[in-house]
Every structure is written in C-alpha cells, then in structure tokens.
Amino acid sequence: MTSATGTNLFRQKTNTIEKRSTPIRIVDQTFYWLTLTFAVGLGVVLTWIVLNVAMQAMPAIQANGFSFLMTTTWDPVRNIYGVLPQIYGTLVSSIIALLIAVPMGLGVAVFLSEDFLPPQVQNAIAFATELLAAVPSVVYGLWGIFVLIPFLRPFFNFLHDNLGWIPLFSTTPRGNSLLTLGIVLAIMIIPTIIAISRGTLKSLPPELRSGSMALGATRWETILKVLIPAGFSGIVGSVMLALGRALGETMAAAMIVGNTNRISISILDPGATIASLIASQFGEAGRVQVAALLYAGLVLMILTLLVNILAEYIIKRFQNVE
C-alpha cells in the first residue's frame, strides 16, 4: 500500500513489524512529495528551456533549415547563417582536449589510488588537482592569451618547421588556434577525470585487488586487467562529463580559439566553436541573428545529447566485463 513511500527509512531493528506513528508517517509523506516535486521540476525546467530555445530559434530554423548545418558563412549583415565551421571546431578542439586529458587524467587517477605515496601526500595532490576545477574559465582564457600562447610559441614553431609536411601542422602558427584551445580545455577537464576516476578506483572492493594479487598477478596486470575494467563505467562517466564541459566551454574558447569562420585541416589555424560564437555575438546581435544563435545553441544541445547517448551505449556495451 505504502510501498513507494520509503517504508524502510524508519524501520526498527526488531524483526516484528510495528505500526508506525503518525508523525513519522507525515515526515515520510512530506519527504516523498518533496523529492518527487524536485525530480519532476528538474525535468520540467529542462523541457521548458529546450522548448523556449527552440521557439525563439524558430525563425532561423524556418529560414535556414538543415542547410544551417552545412553552410560555412556567418554573415549578420545579409542574414546568411551556417555553423559547419563551428561544429567542426567544437569537435576538433574537444577531441584534442580528450587526447591529452584522458591518458594524463587516468594516469594520475591510477597513481593516486595505488599505494605509491603516503595517503597524506595523495590527498594533498588530489586536493590540488580539484582546485584546478575551481578556477573561473575567464581566468583560463586570460592565462591562455598572455601566458600559454607565448610559452607555446617555440613548440608550435617547432611543430610547423619539422612536421609541416603533415597537413595538421601545415600553416604558420599564430598563437590563437584550435590546438591552443584543445590544450587549455585539457587542463580544464583533467580535474573532472581525475576526481571521478580516482573515486571509482578507490571504491572498488578490496577483494578484487587482493584476489588478483593472490593469483600471482603483477601490479601491472592488476591495474590493467582487473581494476580499470572493473571501474570502467565510472571512468567512461568521468570522460563523458569532461567531454560535456569541453564541448560547452564558452569564455575560454571565445578568448583563445581565434573566432575565424573557416574550416582548416591545420590545427595551428584559428577556428571557432559553437559556444564561442554564441558568447561573442549575442550581446550585439540583431533579432534575426539572435534566432540564428539560439539555433546554434540547439545544435550544441543535440550534439551534447548524442555524446551522452554514446556514453550510455559504451557503458552498457562494456559493463558486463565486471
């Protein structure tokens, strides 16, 4: 009868089932209703935002249709809009960020969850990495412009001079580029990957490790063949959360990426991302342009949704390793 109302919350330790007192029942009911309201409310707010954005974007959706996704022009004067360069830039910069952040973050997470260091030092390092996540993105943007770009210049020049025959490095480096943004995004998302992956690895049952060791497995084998597969869903989850942040990063992207409406195979060329486009143009946009920007926002939401579905799929597909 009251099956869903949290019967177990206040159950006595005795095995006999007693009739619960009225105040406790009221607390139960209130708690149930309150949490239900929050849960449903969250869904409603999300739907509301999506519908609102879609409605405001409607003029642009009607005017541009699917060619919006294929056009490379963004011309507010003639009201011709397309976000293909931005979609490309968003994906490329996020992929660069993941290529750097996943091995690094996962490595740090494994290191900090093993017993290489005394726990105090481990916790201090973990704390420091989490502080990285608290730095505002505008600070990352300024730091990128004034510190990282001059610092990376010799490295970029080296890439171009020695590996210029690879199309990826074929243009003269100018500082602001998709690669620079990828590196800054990597620094921004590493804390997420470390924190969640480390948490997952630390919370694995100790029997897994002892069992593996008892069977004669080396530490390498234990980490690669037992611990990481067992914590796989948590690790993929951390990567997806990090990717979500990289895809949607606004301020740092707008400041670093160079905001050039162009698709170039070279990652040393400036580009643009969807979020940077919205951030830089919203303030001064005319009405048709606002609709186009919201359409771009909708595209970004769908992109993020696809990424999350992919994550769910990966977790489902590989979870039976456990």
Next chain:
Amino acid sequence: MRFKRFTGKSALMASLAAISLGVAACGGGEAPPPGEPGAEGSAPGGVVALSGAGATFPAPLYQRWFDSYNREVDSNVRVSYQSVGSGAGLEQYINGTVNFGASDAPIAGDRLESFRSRYNAEPIQVPMAGGAVVLAYNLPGFDELNLSRDAYCGIATGSVTRWNDPAIASSNPGVDLPDQPITFAHRSDGSGTTFIFVNHVDTVCPNWEAGVGTSVNWPTGVGGQGNEGVAAQIQQNEGTIGYIEYAYAKLNDIQMAAVENKAGNYVKPTPESASKAFEGAEVPEDFGLLVPDPESPEAFPIAGLTWILVYPSYDDATQWNTLKSVMEWALTEGEDITVELDYVPMPPDIIQRVKDVLAQVEA
C-alpha cells in the same frame, strides 16, 4: 492507486507553480512601463536609483561620469550601467526593463519598428560623446607608418598580404618595410567599434563586400574577443595590424598608424583630429549622425558617435528629472572626464539641441 495518482498530479502542479513564479520574477511576461524597475527609485529616503544598459564602447566613460556625479554632485543619485552590448541594450530599452539604453549605432530597422508599435512614439536618442577607432600595429622598429586608403582597404579585404606591398610602401617613402606576412586582427564579438570601422571601410573601399554592422562576415584575419583580445593579438604577433579604440591603444602604448583622409592627408589619431571629423557635419533631427568619411582636411577619418536612448515619457517624474540632470551634467561639466578618457566631447551647439530635446520628455 488513486492516492498515488493524486500525489503525482499535485507534484506536477507544484512544480509548474514554482516555474510560473520564476517566469514572473524574470520579467518575461508583459512589458512593465518604463521606470518600473526603479521601484525603489524614488524611495522616500531621497535615494534615486537609475539603471541603464548597452554599448561597451563608451562604458568606461559612462561609469566614470555616473561615479563622479554620485560623489561630486549628488550622493543620493546612483546610476548603474551594464555594458552588455548595443544590441542587448536596445532590446532591454524596448522591453522597458531599464531607465535608459545606450548604443553605438542609431536605432533602426525592426527594432525601431518594434519600439514605435510598443510605445506609439519615436525613441529619443541623444549623442553623448564621440571616439576614434585606430589602426594599431606591431612592427618593431617602425614607429611611423602611413596607410593609404588602398593599403588598409587591401589589408582588410585580404588583397594586401605582405608589409612590403607597393600599396603600403608607396605612402612610406624612404622606409624599408620588411618582407613579412600581414595578419589582420578584428573583433570577433559584435561591437560598436566594429560598426564605426566597417562603416568607414564600406564607404571608402571599392572592393569591400561584407557590408556594415556590429559584426560582419570578415573576408580575412583572426578574431579577438573584445578590445583586449585584439590588442593581445597585435602585441603578441609581430606583423599584426588591427583596429581598436583610440583610448585603449593609447593606454596600452600600441603603435598607431596615420591614416589617409578624404583630402588625401595622412592624419595621426588624437582627440583633436577625431573631433575634427564631426566638424561641419549636418546633424539630423534624430541626432543619428554618422561620419563614414569626414570632409575636414585635418580630420582623422575613422570616428563615430555613441548615443543614449531615453523614453518619450516617464511615469516617475523624480526619476526622469534626475536622469535629465545627470545627462546634462555629463555633457557640460563632465566634459573634463570625456577629454581625460580620450573621448571626443560634443560641441556646444549640439549640447544645446540635446537640452531642447530632453526638455520635451513628459514626466
């Protein structure tokens, strides 16, 4: 079962109620009459709070003006100004969520229509200051640079790509310009600075095709976020040239090129040469003066005005009278600040006309 269904439904209603409250709080509903947000505006305590929003180009000037007014003239008057951009400022102005709006481009097009249909009146825009947009560059060892119209048109359209291009060299006799690529830096965010620059370029460059707006489809170059972004692009990359506000270039000590004006003279940007740009120009009834290519032979050619927009009528007389005094003070006694911050003050005859227009506002 019945009980459960009831709980689900009421939970939904509760959350809907919460959301509709949220909507109301966001002011997304009916447009409040102008002056509404300053509910505390004419509080009995005597404190008058005014709020405005809009252009980023004059933001440093406005903030200094309002701050000085509060400190030196009337400490009961608090004006807050949010530099959200001209477009967003005009939207807030039309929606009536601010006491005044500010824009770098005269109100026009569908925004003008929507203001008219909403208030059954013409918006009132008055110029507050002018400013120059300069071409700043990074070319160590070359402190002086003359740019002919051919040269900077070519740079902006992408047809002049090296510093030793004849288009640049011909106006710099005796200077051995390096054989180095040119990178053109422009604003990536929508901006009044961009509007002033492309309004000029569109007029003087025959091969400019991107039109005029606060953001355009640039044929070439790298985009920077804000004046600071473009300035950083220029300062960090040798061979880069870009347009930024005069005040910003001066503050950061970036080299500025002398630009050829309509009379064919090469003029260095200074507040004086920028103010010459507005000399002799016929200011229209609605003050929507644009000087895409000034006539004066001493004028620095890339300059523009910035406007404050007020409503034709205010419900709250105290609020309007305060706003009026602040604006008149800014135009007259605030002139010292205008000059100090390297903007161009309005000439006396324009100030008189502004005062006449402001006197017609009903409150």
